[in-house]
Amino acid sequence: MSTATLRQRSTAPDAARVESAVKVYGSSSDTAVRALDGVSVGFPAGRFTAIMGPSGSGKSTLMHCAAGLDTLTSGSAYIGDTELGPLDDRRLTLLRRDRVGFVFQAFNLVPTLTVAENIRLPMDLAGRRFDRDTLEWTDALIDVVGLRDRLCHRPAELSGGQQQRVAVARAFAGRPDVVFADEPTGNLDSRSGEEVLGLLGRAVREMGRTVVMVTHDPVAAAHADEVVFLADGRLVDRMAAPTADKVLDRLKAFDARSATNSEGAPS
Template sequence: MMIHAHPGPPIRHTQRPAPAVVLRNVSRTYGDPANPVHALRDVSVDLHRQEFTAIMGPSGSGKSTLMNVIAGLDEITGGQIWLAGDPIGTLDDTARTLVRRKHIGFIFQSFNLIPTLTAEENITLPFVLSGGPITPEQRAWIAHLVGVLGLRDRLDHLPAELSGGQQQRVAIVRALASRPSIILADEPTGALDTRTAREVLALLTTAVREYGQGIAMVTHDPLAASYADRILMLADGRIVGEHRGLDPRQISEIIIGLQEARQ
């Protein structure tokens, strides 16, 4: 199966499924109450399966905090977040961890592979952590992903024996393996050369359009953001724009405008 950059239009479904993630009036405040830092201010947004969302904004705009509260890694100060229908803001740490393992896949700039585990062991690690056996259906799905991403002859290699692009492909298989409700990708192409970055972005686009995956990606890169179905712009903890169909130059102009507005 060939993977191409910018594959055809998304599959159209007659009835859109419920959002994978729902945020309503979410706020996150840090620091001294007398001099608070408002990392997020009254954020309301839905993240869907079958959609690739890029999250952009100047440094300090709240991008990382937004990802952290969606994942339940950071407490919210106000509002509510539902992950696959579960109100994660009201769950205790144990319940939140279980929901996160079931419904969220992660892809990081630094790959976050365990250096002492093989590629195959890194891929299956989330299943080991969950304590349940891998079903034949899950094994078949993993084998399919491994084949599509060209990793069949790399499964017994340690991360140090893989190129950066191969390591990120392993991380993508790991994220997709459990068919999560949403994948959170934090600068997934930041450590890659331009050609490899394009290949990874094409793979993420394929995951959305062919596998129905939902992806939310934080990025500073206008080229990376141009692969997304929609772009959310953050500034000073608020969503200040939502855009579709922009090219890298148009995205750059919006980011420059937001940065100039803060000066």
């Protein structure tokens, strides 16, 4: 597939992007691992993008570098028009706090806080005032994630699916430019996972948010507007309007190609 085809995407501005992204782990030439190998990809604002690929393809590394949780060896990462590389630790921390939300496989809720307090936590840490707009936004979020009757409960009193719904609401509470979700349904049963994926989709389509999700699950990827595929640290394909069957077929094709290449490699 041509580079031009790979870079076709929405005309919406990018909420986040990387350009010529390279990430190498290890300094020795014998043990160094090239997790990203010249990846350029943008994640359009107001869209739900899934990142997929085989184990070791670089999908989580891409997300971590795009979100400012890890640094690139070379290349550039941006949130909006802000390049992350030149930022010092303090400015990078502030950017992540104010402009980026996170949902992880582990819910990462504070066990001593109630649902309402967990949702407000990022704004409390940032010292933000709860003006009318903020209160209306968080109130709408509570309805979207269906937690109004659980606001005074603590995490231990909730199911796994409910805890992840709290984490989703917390990620969107500060109205970040983009929310990164790393295997957000990995610890959930299929029904709870479907509910959480539906919430992420609703946040994009009904509230104008931007979501970038790493997943290995074709069913989860089918909730996205677009899927980007990585293999061996490189961007190898994109798929608009994905379905679970189409994603699974594409992954099988990558596996078959990889097996053929391995068999043809010299021993």
